[in-house]
Amino acid sequence: MIRILKGDAVSKLDQMHCKRIGQSSYELMETAVQGFIHWFEEQKFTGQEIFIYVGGGNNGGDGLGIARHLQQRNYQVTVVLCFNDEADLSADSKINFDRLPEGVSKISFEDFDFPSKGIFIDAFLGVGLKGKLRDSALPIVDSWNKQQGVKIAVDIPSGLLSEGIAEEKTSVACADYTVTFAFPKLSLLFPENAKVVGELVLVDIGIADSLYQEFESDLFYIQKKDIPERHRRFHRFSHKGDFGRILLIGGSLGKMGAVVLSAKSALRTGAGLVTCQIEESERFIIQASVPEAMVIGEDLKDLDAFDAIGVGPGWGVDNREKKLEFLLKSFSKPMVLDADALNVLSQNPELLSLLPKNSILTPHLGEFERLVGSCVNHLDRMGKASELSKKYQIILVLKGANTLISLPDGRQLFNSTGTHFMATGGAGDVLTGIITAFLGMGYSPENAAICGVFHHGLAGEYAGKIRFQGTIASDIIEQIPRTFEFVENS
Numbered sequence: 001m002i003r004i005l006k007g008d009a010v011s012k013l014d015q016m017h018c019k020r021i022g023q024s025s026y027e028l029m030e031t032a033v034q035g036f037i038h039w040f041e042e043q044k045f046t047g048q049e050i051f052i053y054v055g056g057g058n059n060g061g062d063g064l065g066i067a068r069h070l071q072q073r074n075y076q077v078t079v080v081l082c083f084n085d086e087a088d089l090s091a092d093s094k095i096n097f098d099r100l101p102e103g104v105s106k107i108s109f110e111d112f113d114f115p116s117k118g119i120f121i122d123a124f125l126g127v128g129l130k131g132k133l134r135d136s137a138l139p140i141v142d143s144w145n146k147q148q149g150v151k152i153a154v155d156i157p158s159g160l161l162s163e164g165i166a167e168e169k170t171s172v173a174c175a176d177y178t179v180t181f182a183f184p185k186l187s188l189l190f191p192e193n194a195k196v197v198g199e200l201v202l203v204d205i206g207i208a209d210s211l212y213q214e215f216e217s218d219l220f221y222i223q224k225k226d227i228p229e230r231h232r233r234f235h236r237f238s239h240k241g242d243f244g245r246i247l248l249i250g251g252s253l254g255k256m257g258a259v260v261l262s263a264k265s266a267l268r269t270g271a272g273l274v275t276c277q278i279e280e281s282e283r284f285i286i287q288a289s290v291p292e293a294m295v296i297g298e299d300l301k302d303l304d305a306f307d308a309i310g311v312g313p314g315w316g317v318d319n320r321e322k323k324l325e326f327l328l329k330s331f332s333k334p335m336v337l338d339a340d341a342l343n344v345l346s347q348n349p350e351l352l353s354l355l356p357k358n359s360i361l362t363p364h365l366g367e368f369e370r371l372v373g374s375c376v377n378h379l380d381r382m383g384k385a386s387e388l389s390k391k392y393q394i395i396l397v398l399k400g401a402n403t404l405i406s407l408p409d410g411r412q413l414f415n416s417t418g419t420h421f422m423a424t425g426g427a428g429d430v431l432t433g434i435i436t437a438f439l440g441m442g443y444s445p446e447n448a449a450i451c452g453v454f455h456h457g458l459a460g461e462y463a464g465k466i467r468f469q470g471t472i473a474s475d476i477i478e479q480i481p482r483t484f485e486f487v488e489n490s
């Protein structure tokens with residue numbers, strides 16, 4: 001799994017990589033440029049002039065390389081020179097500057113007559129940015145933000161620090177897409193920066209995962225290649241007991257759909273036997289809509305017969321405190337707690353110490369802040385999530401774009417799958433079903449959380465490609481089986 005490094009570690013990572021494989025830093029820049037071009041061509045942006053803002057550092061060098069390749073592919077390209085003197089160019093940028101074909105127009109920023117339409121590529125400043133933007137850079141960022149058209153940031157939007165937060169007052173070049181190299185810079189994953197980062201695209205530039213281990217960082221990025229090794233293997237004679245007996249507790253008058261969604265998701269993930277514990281009066285709803293699931297009433301006996309329990313979807317909070325306490329005291333294996341189970345915990349924080357070790361809590365940002373108090377920003381949130389995980393030895397799944405998993409040993413993992421089309425009622429109930437199913441199948445809690453979040457996001461992406469903003473939670477469930485095919489077969 002790749003680590004998310006601090007911005008200033010990038011050049012060291014590059015050097016180590018180049019040394020290990022006998023490549024020059026210019027060749028690495030060329031790999032990054034070609035990765036960008038590959039993505040760009042896939043997008044099929046058509047018929048427009050391309051303007052590339054280039055700075056004097058290696059980010060500008062990427063931009064100059066991109067200009068050459070695009071011109072060779074018959075695009076009309078203008079580079080907007082955002083540095084004072086050629087002599088200030090970094091060594092690799094100078095090579096790309098000298099290689100610019102005749103057909104690429106060059107114009108200094110001062111002489112740039114603002115066009116109204118085009119494709120804009122921001123290769124002004126990358127991770128080499130230090131501190132706040134200098135005054136001399138502000139007009140460049142302002143000009144960028146006034147342009148009309150598709151806007152693409154190379155590596156990181158100019159003005160954004162690799163661990164920074166773009167607040168209202170800060171000057172950052174806003175992008176529709178950010179094409180970042182090697183690993184996502186931390187700030188690209190913050191919800192506060194969503195508006196300046198746009199869609200995040202990661203380009204692999206061939207740096208081996210093992211090289212990242214040379215750097216100290218507790219932050220990781222989960223990708224498809226990390227998943228198959230975490231899957232449990234079953235065999236020809238596997239029976240339904242091997243796939244786990246799970247219990248889902250939730251639902252209340254008017255909110256039974258939440259348990260229905262969790263139960264269906266668990267079954268589509270492969271859970272062997274799913275039992276739902278709901279209010280007696282509502283049993284008809286489950287039996288009719290998920291005939292594969294069993295239903296039990298209020299009286300909970302023999303909890304040990306279950307391999308995993310998921311509690312909370314649609315549960316309500318009234319009179320749930322004693323029940324949650326009973327569950328936490330009676331079940332010693334890790335559990336999944338979501339939605340109202342988390343709200344009950346927030347109202348009764350003394351219950352936190354009863355959580356079985358490695359239990360998985362899946363709050364969205366609102367539920368999380370109810371648990372830990374309000375957070376200033378995502379960095380603060382990440383710190384509080386880590387503290388809570390360590391203190392109670394639990395796994396925290398902080399849901400949202402790039403869901404963050406905090407592990408009891410301090411590691412924090414960002415997910416790469418998902419889409420805003422998943423921002424729909426019930427999507428979280430689906431995740432509860434998936435993670436509980438994995439736990440029931442005997443996955444370690446860490447793997448259940450990682451695989452759960454990854455498959456859930458991928459199922460959401462598939463559903464989003466068919467249903468767009470009409471995606472509903474049930475569409476995500478339908479796509480779960482396909483996610484296994486994709487992860488295992490590619």
Ligand SMILES: NC(=O)C1=CN([C@@H]2O[C@H](COP(=O)(O)OP(=O)(O)OC[C@H]3O[C@@H](n4cnc5c(N)ncnc54)[C@H](OP(=O)(O)O)[C@@H]3O)[C@@H](O)[C@H]2O)[C@@H](O)CC1
Nearest residue numbers: 029056057058059125126127128129130132133134137155
């Ligand atoms: N593995 C990878 O990820 C790869 C990375 N690669 C690429 O290299 C990029 C990093 O390049 P880098 O280190 O040369 O720095 P970069 O971002 O161009 O910034 C330097 C410029 O910023 C300026 N500047 C600084 N502070 C400033 C301020 N406050 N306000 C205003 N200006 C300020 C500084 O000015 P100076 O201080 O020199 O006057 C200088 O001009 C990286 O993002 C990626 O695109 C790929 O090519 C290969 C693989």
Ligand SMILES: Nc1ncnc2c1ncn2[C@@H]1O[C@H](COP(=O)(O)OP(=O)(O)O)[C@@H](O)[C@H]1O
Nearest residue numbers: 364399400401418419420423425426427428429
């Ligand atoms: N913009 C987004 N990008 C990616 N995933 C998202 C986005 N918005 C929501 N999701 C995912 O959808 C799910 C929503 O969960 P939640 O808020 O608990 O919904 P509900 O309570 O309606 O079930 C989470 O897993 C979250 O990660």
Ligand SMILES: [K+]
Nearest residue numbers: 122125156158
């Ligand atoms: K940039």
